[in-house]
Every structure is written in structure tokens, then in C-alpha cells.
Amino acid sequence: MEANSAGYWKATLGLLTKIMIIWFLVSYGAGILFQPVLDTIKIGGYPLGFWFAQQGSIYIFIALIFYYAKKMGEIDRKFDVHED
Amino acid sequence: MDLQTLTYLVVGASFALYIGIAIWARAGSTSEFYVAGGGVHPITNGMATAADWMSAASFISMAGLIANMGYGGSLFLMGWTGGYVILAMWLAPYLRKFGKFTVPQFIGDRYYSKSASTVAVVCLLMASITYVIGQMTGVGVAFSRFLGVSNETGIYLGMAIVFAYAVFGGMKGITYTQVAQYIVLIAAYTIPAIFISLNLTGNVFPQLGLGGTLVGTDTTLLERLNQIVVDLGFAEYTTSLPGSRLNMFVYTVSLMIGTAGLPHVIIRFFTVPKVSDARYSAGWALMFIAILYTTAPAVAAMAKYNLHQTVNTAVATGGDLHAPESSLVYEERPAWMARWEKTGLLKWEDKNGDGRIQYYNDATKNADAAAKAEQAGWKGNELTVNADIMVMANPEIALLPNWVIALVAAGGVAAALSTAAGLLLAISAAVSHDLIKNVIKPDISEKGELMAGKLSMVGAIILAGYLGLNPPGFAAGTVALAFGIAASSLFPAIMMGIFSKKMNKEGAMAGMLSGLFVTLFYVFAHKGIFFIKGTEFVDLIGGPNSFFGITPEAFGAIGALVNFAVAYVVDKVTKEPPEHIQHLVESVRIPRGAKAVDGAH
Numbered sequence: 001m002e003a004n005s006a007g008y009w010k011a012t013l014g015l016l017t018k019i020m021i022i023w024f025l026v027s028y029g030a031g032i033l034f035q036p037v038l039d040t041i042k043i044g045g046y047p048l049g050f051w052f053a054q055q056g057s058i059y060i061f062i063a064l065i066f067y068y069a070k071k072m073g074e075i076d077r078k079f080d081v082h083e084d
Numbered sequence: 085m086d087l088q089t090l091t092y093l094v095v096g097a098s099f100a101l102y103i104g105i106a107i108w109a110r111a112g113s114t115s116e117f118y119v120a121g122g123g124v125h126p127i128t129n130g131m132a133t134a135a136d137w138m139s140a141a142s143f144i145s146m147a148g149l150i151a152n153m154g155y156g157g158s159l160f161l162m163g164w165t166g167g168y169v170i171l172a173m174w175l176a177p178y179l180r181k182f183g184k185f186t187v188p189q190f191i192g193d194r195y196y197s198k199s200a201s202t203v204a205v206v207c208l209l210m211a212s213i214t215y216v217i218g219q220m221t222g223v224g225v226a227f228s229r230f231l232g233v234s235n236e237t238g239i240y241l242g243m244a245i246v247f248a249y250a251v252f253g254g255m256k257g258i259t260y261t262q263v264a265q266y267i268v269l270i271a272a273y274t275i276p277a278i279f280i281s282l283n284l285t286g287n288v289f290p291q292l293g294l295g296g297t298l299v300g301t302d303t304t305l306l307e308r309l310n311q312i313v314v315d316l317g318f319a320e321y322t323t324s325l326p327g328s329r330l331n332m333f334v335y336t337v338s339l340m341i342g343t344a345g346l347p348h349v350i351i352r353f354f355t356v357p358k359v360s361d362a363r364y365s366a367g368w369a370l371m372f373i374a375i376l377y378t379t380a381p382a383v384a385a386m387a388k389y390n391l392h393q394t395v396n397t398a399v400a401t402g403g404d405l406h407a408p409e410s411s412l413v414y415e416e417r418p419a420w421m422a423r424w425e426k427t428g429l430l431k432w433e434d435k436n437g438d439g440r441i442q443y444y445n446d447a448t449k450n451a452d453a454a455a456k457a458e459q460a461g462w463k464g465n466e467l468t469v470n471a472d473i474m475v476m477a478n479p480e481i482a483l484l485p486n487w488v489i490a491l492v493a494a495g496g497v498a499a500a501l502s503t504a505a506g507l508l509l510a511i512s513a514a515v516s517h518d519l520i521k522n523v524i525k526p527d528i529s530e531k532g533e534l535m536a537g538k539l540s541m542v543g544a545i546i547l548a549g550y551l552g553l554n555p556p557g558f559a560a561g562t563v564a565l566a567f568g569i570a571a572s573s574l575f576p577a578i579m580m581g582i583f584s585k586k587m588n589k590e591g592a593m594a595g596m597l598s599g600l601f602v603t604l605f606y607v608f609a610h611k612g613i614f615f616i617k618g619t620e621f622v623d624l625i626g627g628p629n630s631f632f633g634i635t636p637e638a639f640g641a642i643g644a645l646v647n648f649a650v651a652y653v654v655d656k657v658t659k660e661p662p663e664h665i666q667h668l669v670e671s672v673r674i675p676r677g678a679k680a681v682d683g684a685h
Contacts (some may be wrong), residue, residue: 009673016173023169027162032333035155039323045295045304050322053158054150054381055291058165058374065172065367072177073360081674083358 008079015071019064027057087486091230094490095497098268099245102261102501106249109257114530115682117254117537118185118513122680124259124355130368132259133352135266135498136506137164137373140222141563142380143269143499148471150384154319156326157384163336165370165377167343172366175344176353178582178672180362183681185354187347187574188518194581194672195589196665198523203596205518207573208347210600212511213547215346215566219504220552226500229427229476230493236553242501243549250505251541258505259355265498270375272495275488276478277379280386283482290382301402308399309389315405316392317448317457321385328633335638342567342640345575348503348510359675387474390481394418395441395467406460411440420480429470436463443467508548512540564637565607572599572643580651582673585666591655599647603639610636 030038035049043051076082085093111117124132142164150157182190188208192201220239227238249257274290281293285305297304309321326332343349352369353362393399394417398410414432424430432441438461446465448454476496479488516537521528528536573596580587580595610628613619622628629635634642671677 005670005674012673019169019173023166027166028333028336031158031162032329032336036323043295044292045297045306047306047322050155050158050306051295053155054161054294055378057162058370058378061165061169062367062370062374064169065370066364068173069360069363069367072363076360076675081676083360083675083678 004079005081008075008081011075011079012072015068015075019068023061023064026052026060031057085486087489088232090486091490091493094487095231095494098264098494098498101264102245103248105260105264106253106257109249109253109260111252111254111256111534114185114517114534114537115680116256117534118354118509118517119351119681120254120256120259120355122355123357126356126361126365127368128259128263129352129356129361129365131266131372132262132355133349133365133369134372134376135262135269135502136352137349137369137503138269138376138499139219139503139563140226140496140500141218142376143273144222144226144472144475144496147380147383147387148474150381151388151474152471153326154313154321154324156324156332157381159326159332159336159339161377161381163339164343165373166336167340168366168370168373170340170344171349171353172363172370174579174582175350176366177359177362177675179350179578180353180356180681181359181675181678182672183354183679185351185681186513186517187350187578188514189522191577191581191592192518192522194665194668195577195587195592196662197589197593200577200589200593200596201518201522203593204574204577205514207569207596207600208514209511211346211566211569211574212348212507212514213551214562214569215348216504216507216511216544216548217551218562218566219500219507220548222500223497223504224552225472226493226496229429229472230496239549239552242497242504242552243545246501246505246508247542247545250508250545251538254537254541255351255355255509258509261505262502265502266372268491268498269495269502270372272491272493272498273376273383273475274379276482276484276492277383277386279484279488280390280478280482281382284386284389290386291378294382294385305385305389309385309392312389312392312396312399312405314450315453315456316443317445317450317453321388327629327635331629331633331635331638334634334641338571338638338640338644339567341575341644342571345570345573345578346566347514347570347574348506350578351510351513352506354681357680359678383478384474387478387481391469391474392443394421394481395443406456406462408438408440408460411438411442413440415439417441420477423480424473424477429473429476431468433466433468435466436461441467443469504548508541508544511544512537515540515543568603568607568637568640568643569600571640572603572647573597576644576647576651580648582669585669586655586660587651588655588658588661590658591651591653594654595647595651598650599643602646603643606631606639606642607636 031053038049039047041048115121188201188204191204223242224235224238228235249261277290281287281290285293285296286299287293287296314320356362356365395412396410398405442462520536521533577592577596609622609625
């Protein structure tokens with residue numbers, strides 16, 4: 001049981017790390033730090049960095065939370081700690 | 085039917101709806117009062133969270149702020165949405181598993197100390213009360229501008245409506261009125277935006293219209309807007325930075341972790357039946373929020389373009405902005421300008437005596453723009469525009485029917501009321517549950533606690549109303565301060581409580597207090613001790629924004645870093661938390677065994 005709960009927590013943290021990296025890249029990365037570079041690319045009338053800052057990052061945030069909820073459900077079942 | 089009557093009818097109908105819900109959703113137990121009985125569907129909770137979250141500031145002021153700040157305004161968009169990713173993955177499911185009524189109760193139990201819970205109550209009250217002041221003044225502003233009543237009458241009316249459903253319904257009444265308020269406010273926000281986007285770009289989705297091409301030309305909206313504002317001496321719209329890129333970065337971090345640490349948002353996730361529901365519910369909440377937050381930047385750019393287009397005819401034709409005949413003749417201004425001039429939100433002063441309106445940046449650092457203005461004989465900017473106009477005058481600018489204007493009024497009021505109610509619940513729960521039940525009178529009966537909860541709610545409404553009527557002169561800065569406090573005190577304590585088994589009470593308390601202290605110190609240095617004018621001590625810290633150019637509004641993230649660092653050091657030199665606390669943390673981490681939320685200690 002002890003090993004099991006350690007495995008569960010490790011899997012959870014692994015998922016969190018993966019998602020937080022994407023979360024950081026789309027907002028702080030594309031939206032702020034690399035905005036001047038990305039703005040040289042145009043997408044549908046938007047400078048790309050500006051688009052990430054005012055639109056894109058928000059859509060990706062939503063996708064990230066639903067992806068997290070789904071994956072955590074799978075991890076819960078795999079380690080048999082899900083709710084009934 | 086004239087506009088005033090129609091507005092009264094629409095707003096009156098929305099109030100009737102909220103009171104109807106209040107009568108249906110009375111709270112009969114502490115569980116219903118604190119967490120709506122714990123049986124709220126995740127989508128319903130998502131919608132209620134969205135209304136809880138989107139305040140008068142989001143609805144009325146945010147688009148105007150973005151219009152003024154351009155690209156820099158993105159920090160509000162990312163900051164106030166990205167926090168939900170943190171909330172969904174780091175806090176909400178674990179606090180739901182913990183299964184108690186309030187945030188301070190988690191801190192008290194996890195750090196095995198009533199003092200820790202009391203420190204958390206103090207932080208919570210400071211964050212929530214400063215936040216609610218902003219909402220009450222927002223209620224007054226919404227009423228007075230839309231309904232033509234005085235600010236005071238507006239606040240009394242708002243207090244009466246919130247009283248009706250928050251005191252009798254508690255979280256249960258608040259949840260279901262918030263759902264109704266969400267529908268009213270999102271319709272009120274998106275309908276004018278859709279029509280404005282259609283007018284300007286021919287695109288029915290404002291989110292796409294913002295990147296679209298202006299109707300009848302092959303120039304994009306953003307390109308044209310950049311040309312105009314630069315020509316008139318303002319900063320380029322799509323690249324202007326708020327101070328520095330570093331400040332924008334840190335400000336965004338502060339808003340994100342402040343969002344995740346605000347108690348009135350966290351407690352919404354105690355109302356869903358299961359841990360997995362809490363995870364999905366955060367996704368739904370962000371989706372409902374995003375409908376407004378992805379529309380707002382479009383409203384900002386389009387309203388800014390429309391305003392320039394109205395006062396300068398060369399904006400649409402592509403002619404010379406500085407030609408004498410391009411500036412709008414004051415006497416020929418559209419009716420909506422005359423209407424908003426009466427409120428003082430729009431002011432014109434004919435500095436060069438030509439009877440025309442010149443709207444430009446007369447303090448520009450752009451030598452080219454300054455020279456052009458001088459050559460044209462302009463003697464200074466003549467139009468003062470309050471940023472709130474960008475949302476409130478939208479339906480009129482887009483020539484929409486009167487019922488849309490009335491709907492926007494109802495939406496503004498709904499946004500202010502829903503957030504105020506959520507905050508008032510967080511405040512009254514902290515008083516009745518964490519102070520009265522936990523510290524002062526632990527043997528209080530369930531019925532007694534419910535009564536105490538309702539009385540605390542009455543007290544909180546009166547306090548909020550009083551502060552709204554006599555704003556302490558810092559109403560404008562309150563929302564930023566609330567985020568700073570939540571980010572620097574509550575967020576790190578909760579997070580470490582879940583993610584570290586070894587963090588002890590000494591570390592957590594020292595962390596919360598030092599994070600709070602550092603943040604308040606930096607803010608007060610700029611704005612005065614408790615915002616009292618004349619008590620600023622900014623020279624003492626080496627001048628304004630002396631800490632790497634970080635503005636006081638953005639300082640919450642630095643406060644949080646201090647909190648983490650102090651907690652870590654103090655934790656290392658004091659003794660480990662007891663065995664049973666480490667087991668508690670383990671059980672919080674797994675979903676199995678989640679029970680209905682209750683208040684037992």
C-alpha cells in the first residue's frame with residue numbers, strides 16, 4: 001500500500017509537471033517573453049505573440065484543465081484510489 | 085417605450101428573478117448555508133464560479149483598461165484565467181477531499197494549530213473585505229450610471245437584494261442566483277460585442293473579428309488601429325508594455341496565484357459531490373469565464389477604434405488625421421456622446437477655439453506626432469474619456485436597440501452583486517465557523533451556528549455597505565491589494581500544506597505573516613499606510629517601483645516568494661509535524677474516501 005501511494009503521487013506530479021510546462025510556455029513564453037519574436041509571424045490578421053497573450057493562452061488553459069481531469073481519472077483507476 | 089422605463093423594467097425583472105430564487109433556495113442547515121448541501125452539479129458550479137469570479141471590474145472596467153494599455157492589458161487576461169489551471173491542479177481537488185467548510189479550517193487542521201487558523205482568518209478577512217469594498221462601490225456605480233439614481237440609493241438597493249438571498253439562502257441561495265446572474269451578464273456582454281464586430285469586420289465572432297479585416301478595406305483592424313494611435317501620439321496598440329516586460333511577467337504571476345488563493349473562489353469547489361467533480365468543475369468555470377475574457381480584448385480594440393472613428397472622420401477614410409476638417413464639429417457629435425457627457429465620464433474642452441474635437445496624446449514622446457499636432461494648430465487634447473465608457477456606451481455606439489442598453493445595465497449590476505455575495509459568504513463563514521465555532525464557543529449547536537452564520541452575514545453586509553458608502557479613499561486600489569494578500573499569504577500556506585508532508589506550523593505561520601507583511605509594506609510605501617494620504621514612505625525604499633521596477637500592484641508574487649523562503653527556513657530549524665499530520669496529508673492526496681463536506685473538527 002505504501003509503495004502504491006508513492007507511485008500514485010509520483011504519477012500525479014509527473015502529470016502536473018507536464019501540464020505546467022505547457023501552461024508556462026503558452027502564457028509566459030509565447031505571450032510575454034517571446035512576444036516580440038512571434039509578432040513577426042501573422043496568423044489571421046493577428047500578430048502571433050499578441051494572439052497568444054489575448055486569446056490563445058486562454059483556450060489552451062481550458063484544454064489543459066479538461067486534459068488534467070481526464071488523465072487524473074485514469075491515474076486514479078490505475079492505482080485503485082478512485083471514488084466509487 | 086423610453087430608455088429609462090425600459091431599463092427599470094429589465095433590471096426590475098432580473099431582481100424579481102433573484103428574489104424568486106432566494107425564496108425557493110432557503111438554507112435549513114449549516115451544510116446548506118456554507119456549501120449549498122454539497123450536491124451542486126460540476127457544470128452548475130462552473131457557471132456559479134464564473135459569476136462569482138467576474139466582478140464589476142471585469143464587466144465594466146476591464147475592456148477599458150485593455151483599450152488604454154493595449155498589449156500590456158493582456159496581463160489581466162492571462163493572469164485572471166491562468167490562475168484556474170493552478171487552482172484546478174494544485175488546490176481545488178485536495179481541499180475538496182479534505183472536506184471541510186472553510187479555508188482557515190484546512191489551515192488550522194493541517195498545521196494542527198488554532199493560531200495558524202486564526203492567522204488564516206485574518207488574511208482571509210483582509211483580502212475579502214478589501215475586495216468587497218470595490219464591489220460595493222461597483223454596485224453604486226452600476227446603479228447610478230444605468231438607472232439614474234444616486235450612488236447611495238444604488239448601494240442601499242444592492243444591499244437589500246443581496247440581503248434577500250444571501251442571508252436566508254447562504255451558499256445555496258447564492259449558488260443558484262449566481263447561475264442566473266451569469267446568464268444575464270454574459271448575454272449583456274456578448275450581444276453588443278457581436279454587433280460591433282459585425283459592423284467593423286463583418287465577423288460574427290468578436291474573437292475572430294479582432295484579427296479581422298475592416299469592412300470595405302484590405303487593412304486589418306489591428307494594423308489600422310496601430311497606425312492611428314501612433315499618428316496621434318499614443319503607444320502602439322499591439323506592443324505597448326506596462327512599465328517593463330519583467331513587470332508584466334511578475335504582475336501576471338501575482339494575478340494567477342492571487343486568483344488561486346482567493347477564498348471566495350476556493351469555497352465554491354466545496355459544493356460539488358466528488359473530488360473528480362472539483363477537477364472538471366474548474367474546467368467548466370474557466371470555459372464560462374473565457375467567453376467573456378476572450379470577448380473583452382475584441383471589445384477593447386473595437387471600442388477604441390470606434391471612438392477614434394467618431395471624433396476623427398479621417399480614421400475611416402484613410403485621409404489626413406491632422407487636416408482641420410477631419411476633427412468632428414462638436415455641435416454635430418452623436419447623441420450618445422451628449423448623453424455620456426452628462427455623467428461626466430466624457431468631457432470636452434475647446435482649447436484651440438475651433439469648435440471641433442481634437443483627441444490625441446499631447447504628452448507624447450513621439451517627436452513626429454508632436455510636430456504634426458503642433459503644425460495642425462492643436463493646443464492640447466480636448467477630450468477626456470473615462471475608460472468605463474468602452475463597455476457602457478457600446479450598445480449606443482453600435483446603434484443597437486434600447487433593450488440591449490437595458491440589458492447591459494442589468495448585466496453590470498449582476499456582475500457586481502454576484503461577486504459581492506460570494507465574498508460576503510466567505511467573510512461570514514470565516515466569522516461564524518472559524519472564529520465563533522472553532523475558537524470562541526466550540527460547543528455551539530448546529531442551529532446556533534446557522535443563526536450565527538446568518539447574523540455574521542447581516543453584519544458583513546452592513547460593513548460592506550458602510551465601506552461602500554464611505555469609501556476609505558482607496559477604493560480603486562482595493563482589488564489589486566486583495567490579490568496581493570491572497571497571493572502572498574494564503575496561497576503558499578495551502579499549497580505547502582498539500583505538497584509537503586513535512587511543513588510544520590511554525591514554518592507556515594511565519595511564512596504567512598512575513599509574506600503578508602512584505603506585500604503590505606511595499607504597497608503602503610507607495611500608497612500610504614492603510615491608504616491614508618500623506619503617510620507614503622516611498623523614499624524610504626528608494627523611490628517608486630524601486631524593487632527591480634516592480635509596481636506595487638504586481639508585488640504579490642514577490643510576497644509569495646518571501647513566504648515560501650521564510651517557511652522553508654523556519655521549518656528546517658523547528659521540529660517535524662506529528663505523525664498523524666503526515667497521514668492526513670497522504671489521505672488528502674488521494675480521492676478515495678471523499679465524503680460529503682461537513683464542519684466537524
